[in-house]
Amino acid sequence: MTSAAVTSTIDEDVQEFHxxxxSAVDLSMVHASQTSVLSVIRSCRNWDADQRQSYLYRFNIHGPMSRPATSMPPIPLDTSIKIYLPSPSGNKTIVVKEESMTGGDETASAKKTVVEVWHGPSLVRRIPINEKQHGKVINDAAGFGSPVWSPDETCLLYSAERVPPKTESFWTSTTESIPGNQTPVRGGNNVFGLGQREHWGERxxxxxxxxxxxxxxxxSGKIGQIQNVPNCFSPSYDNGSESVTLGQAVWHPSGYKVAFTxxxxxxPRRLGMIYCRNRASKIYETSVRKLLQSLLDLAPTEDDARDNDFVCQSNNLPYARSPRYVQTGESDRLVFLGSERAFVSHDFCMGIYRASSSDTVDCIVPVVSRPIDTGPKLFGMGFPGLFLAQLPLYRSLNGYLVVTSIYGSVQRVLRVDCCTGKVDLISLPQLDETTSQSVCAFxxxxxxxxxxxSSTKPASLWFVASESLTQESAGGIVAVDGREIAVFDPVAASVYSTIATTFDIPFKMKVLSVGPSKIDGATSDPIQSILLLPKEASTTKKVPLIVVPHGGPHSCTFSNFVPGFAYLASKYAVLFPNYRGSIGFGQAPADSLLTRIGNVDVQDVMTSTKFAIEVVPEIDGQNIGICGGSHGGFLATHCTAQYPDFFKAAACRNxxxxxxxxxxxxxxxxWCFAEAIGHFDPDRYQGPTKDEITAMYEKSPISTVEQVKTPTLVALGxxxxxxxxxxxxxxxxxLRSKGIPTKLLLYPSDCHALDRDTTEADHWIHIRKWFDEYLH
Structure with a gap:
């Protein structure tokens, strides 16, 4: 192939991934106002700047269900904007910005945080955050939480970084202003816990x-701090409030009380937080009446005597997060996600609990061991339990809580009766069963x-009328009325090439289910997989198959649109096996993988792959590749070692x-202890024994690496x-020393997900070209 032809092929690949x-639709904020204006922030890729560009969309959703929503052109938001938060009524907006502190020096790189308060179209106040007050304002919806408006829209409740202690070297002295008039800790620059901070890991x-x-x-711009919870965990290896970090705070509807995690x-060691939800946590509630008096200059009232100290509402649950107030009858009750069992897996089935007036908590929705036979069903599978990061930030609807949860190989919206605990499936008749759905706003x-x-279609928004949400269910399914508000048009990521404003996705999707008889006996749990198949594939024009096991392992691939997966599926059949250990199928199947990694998960990937080849005649069973990241990379390397003649090519991401x-x-x-050994004690951190090291090694791909023959691409951050x-x-x-064709992609500024904008594009283009070379 000539140089010009190679360049032309590369250009076509780049344009296709572009x-x-x-076309991807990543939404970071959806808000519906009292005036029937829907505001949406969409995060789009910008390869030229190697960062995300946010756009504000507005839609007029007023009118009957048959009338389409009208939209206005999207507005690009300045990259200095870190938080954009409309009030519940929609009359006000908070904008949190990071602005350069240039002063007289234009080269200065320091940043200051400014909170802008907008009332309608008017900017009514700019509030600077003094570096002596606190650090960065946290906006982490799936983790430590996001800011929330007070019910009367006069105050903002939020979590922010504590100002770290000031340190200096032994041979310097300073007279500069120190937060809280602290004396700098001399010689503390390199002391762990002082100048060197112990963080929460990845991200x-x-x-x-x-x-x-x-x-x-x-x-007024006045800021008041809610006292931290002292010594609420035992044992504690730090002193006092240094042992507790606070977030996910919400207001009580009265406005005089807050709940938080x-x-x-x-x-002994802080463990990585992202993707890992088995971190010890409690739900607390406290009055903020006196604090509000000082902030709002209110006169004392007789109710001040009712102020309490912190009240732990999660009792002795090892894990509790995501507090929310729900209205049941005439009262507002505190509910939250929790578990009565201390899991060692990083994600697991959660229950919904309700705070009680006694020292106990009431379980509304329990943890589900295996899918329940009665009630709603998807793909023939009953309710598998709740698998979700957070409860949504809105008050309940006539006693119902509406949540988004993983349900097998899809994400679906569920309705929970906060009095009875009954769970119903909310279904839009216009959407296919395989389409993932999620609650964005009320x-x-x-x-x-x-x-x-779905995997074959970027996200769109749907409007569902409240009256249909509260109707009686039929067989555990609530069929609701809905109308499509918006299908988002593509937004160019680069000046490199233009993009088509409309185009047809060139592949289709199936959900495959492997029964127990094909796994390892009648007692096994069924395995679901998602298959993406190019539309041009046929029995006479078969296509190679790329198997993509997910990471975790306690995660799940559900039917959402991912550019990298779509890019592979335009040319290849792509199979996503949700092997045993995946979430969304009940807790027992997830637990069944512990201590059996490298065995059960590998068997399930191979069983799913062979089943797809057997039942899908358009797949070329002689040309199989495998691609995975993290634990998916663990499976990709294991599969090529245990089945050295089965796969023609492999790509591994971290x-x-x-x-x-x-x-x-x-x-x-x-994770290493839990998955390989089956136990871990966070309160007694210690090194592994000789036998434990041996077990970890034997369950690792490295133990059988000498059997590998498969050409392998490795991408690393x-x-x-x-x-x-x-x-x-x-x-x-x-592999290189064995003479096996290998290729290494090394990204100096990337972490585990390899999701910086240019990195995402670069490594997926490399991966597909790698399969182009070896799958014929």
Missing amino acids: QYAA YYMQEPILDLYIMNLL AWNAGL GPNGDMIMAAT PVTNIASMLTSTDIPD KIDLRVPHSQGLEWYHI
């Missing part, structure tokens, strides 16, 4: 580890805004290859704290 990246290494709660008066930050009248997406050596360098050493890049490097160098 189209999928431009959080630039964030201060201890977060406090604050209330801001949006009229407190995490244990005083363990309007002031109780009308719901839902996002719908793979786990040697658990024994990963143990001392990862931010989640508990050099600042990955979850699976350090030394894991993939070891695999790459061994």
Whole structure:
């Protein structure tokens, strides 16, 4: 092939991936106002700047269900805007910005945080955050939480970084102003816990580890701190409030009380937080009446005597998060996600609990061991339990709580009766069973805004009337009326090439289910897989298959649109096996993988692959590739070692290859113990025994690497704290020494997900070209 032809092929590949990246719809904020205006922030890729560009969309959703919503052109938001938060009524908006502190020096790089308060179209106040008050305002909806408006829209409740202690070297002295008039700790620059902070691992290494709660008066700009919870975890290896970090705060509807989540930050070692929800946490409630008096200059009242100290509402549950107030009858009750069992897996089935007036908690929806036979069903499977990060931020609808949860290989919207605990499936008749759906927002009248997406279609928004949400269910399914509000047009990611404003996705999707008889006996749980198949594939024009097991392993691939997967599926059949251990199928199947990684999960991937080849005649069973990241990379490397003649090519993204050596360098050493050994005690951190190291090694792909024959591409992020890049490097160098075709992609500024905008594009283009070379 000539140089010009190669360049032309590369250009076509880049343009094709550009189209999928431009079509992705990632929503970070959806808000419906009292005036029937829907505001949406969409995050779009910008390869030229190697960052995300946010656009504000507005839609007029007033009118009958048959009338389409009218939209206005999207507005690009300045990159200095970190938070854009309309008030519940829609009359006000908070904008949190990071502005340069240039002063007279234009080269200065320091940033200051400014909170802008907008009333309608008017900017009524700019409130600077003094560096002596607190650090960065936290906006982490799936983790430590996001700011929330007070019920009367006069105050903002939020979590922010605690100002770290000031340190200086032994041979310097300073007279500069110190937050809280602290004396600098001389010689503390390099002391762990002082100048060197112990963070929360992957993604959080630039964030201060201890977060406090604050209330801001949006009229005066005054800021008050809610006292941190002292010594609420035992044992604690730090002193006092240093052992607790606070977040996920919400207001009581009265406006005089707040509830929040407190995490244990005083363990012998802080463990990685992102993707890992088994971190010790409690739900607390406290009055803020006196604090509001000082912030709002209110006169004391007789109710001041009712102020209490912190009240733990989660009793002795090892995990509790996501507090919310729901209206049941005439009262508002505090509910939250929790578990009565201390799991060692990083994600698991959660229950919904309700705070009680006694020292106990009431379980509304329990943890589900295996899918329930009665009630709603999807793909023939009953309700598998709740698998979700957070409860949504809105008040309940006539006693119902509407949540988004993983349900097998899809994401669906469920209705929970907060009195009886009955769970119903909310279904839009216009959408296919395989379409994933999620709650985005509720309007002031109780009308719901839902996002719908599948692996073959980027997200669109749907409007659901409140009256249909509260109707009686039939067989556990509530069929609701809905109308499509918007299908988002593509947004170019680069000046490199243009994109088509409309185009047809060139593949289709199926959900495959492997029965127990084909796994390992009648007692086994069925395995679901998602298959993407190019539309041009046929029995006479068969296509190679790429198998993509997910990471975790306690995660799930559900039917949402991912540019990298779409890019592969335009040319290849792509199979996503949700092997045993995946979430969304009940807790027992997830537990069944513990101590059996490298065995059961590998068997399930191979069983799913062979089943797809057997039942889908358009697949070329002689041309199979495998691609996975993290634990998916663990499975990809294991499969090529255990089945050296089955796969023609492999691509691994930050793979786990040697658990024994990963143990001392990862931010989640508990994962290594839990998955390989089956136990971990966070209160008694210790090194592994000789037998435990042996077990970890024997369950790792490295133990059988000498059997590998498969050409392998390895993509690594050099600042990955979850699976350090030394894991993939070891695999790459061994294969290279064996003379196996290998290719290494090394990204100096990327962490575990390899999701910086240019990195995402670069490594997926490389991956598909790798399969182009070896799958014929």
